Amino acid sequence: MLSLVVLISGGGSNLRALLEASEDAEFPARVVAVGADRDADGFGHAEAFGIPTFAAALSSYPDRESWGDAILEQIRQWQPDLVILSGFMKLLPPRVIAALSPNLINTHPAYLPEFPGAHGVRDALAAGVDQTGASIIIVDNGVDAGPIIAQRRVPILPGDTESTLHERIKPVERELLVQTVLDIANGTIDLEELAHP
Template identity: 75%
Template sequence: MLRLVVLISGGGSNLRALLEASEDAEFPARVVAIGADRDADGLAHGEEYGIPTFVVPFGAFPTREQWGAELLAQVRQWDADLVILSGFMRLLPPAVVSALAPNLLNTHPAYLPEFPGAHGVRDALAAGVSETGASVIVVDDGIDSGPIVAQRRVPVLPGDTESRLHDRIKLVERELLVQVVLDIANSHIDLKDL
């Protein structure tokens, strides 16, 4: 059984998908803790599912490195097999990435390497492309530049707004993330080989 720690900054919709998948006794992974860099709405999922939560507020530390050291200390308490950044909107310091990689995953609302960064959906619309996508990657020290674990295309429809397109991408992100966790648990994906 894979032990997952999920880090969030917002509502935790991808986290919710993992929690719902793990309600099936056959699903080979369980979220053991939920962490955030702020008082995120998605922490309520922890209360609902009886999963411990922790917050390491970015602004409470004088440097990003000190914040990262405390975040890593919190994560390590849970003996996780995988750490998943799920809408976690902070760049991790290199020391944290090297401590957790390659078992450190992130979801991104674009078909990487297209449209990396915090505004992938907006950037895709601005570029006028006919399709974008969703990706699950191994986190490295770059911005959305790590090895791609899985991805799927999502069409951009006429009249799409950023919100409407992002909602469709999130559905695909959730499916991809749950499948990737399943494939890692069943040894169909070995993150060390990517």
């Protein structure tokens, strides 16, 4: 059974999908804790499923490194097999990434390497392209630059706004994330191999 710590910053819709998937006794992964860089709305999902939560606000620490150390300390208490950044909007310091890699993955609302960064949906619309997508990657020290684990295209429709496009990407992201966790648990995806080909 794969144990997961999920880090969020907002509503936690991907987290909800994982929690619902893990209700199936056959699903080979369980969320053991949910963390955030603020008091996130998504904590409500964790509480509904009886999952412990923790928060560490960057503003509460003298610098990014000590904040990262605090997050890492919280994560390590749960000894997870996999840490998932799911809408987590802060960049983790390099030593946190080094400590968790390659068992540290991230969801992103674009077809990487297209449109990395915090505004992937907005950037895709601004570029005038007719399709974008969703990706799951191994986190490295770049911005959405790590090895790609899984991705799928999502068409951009005439009249799409940032909001309507993002709402169509989210279910694809959720499906990809649940399938990726399943594939890692079953050994179909080898993160070590992907990180060091």
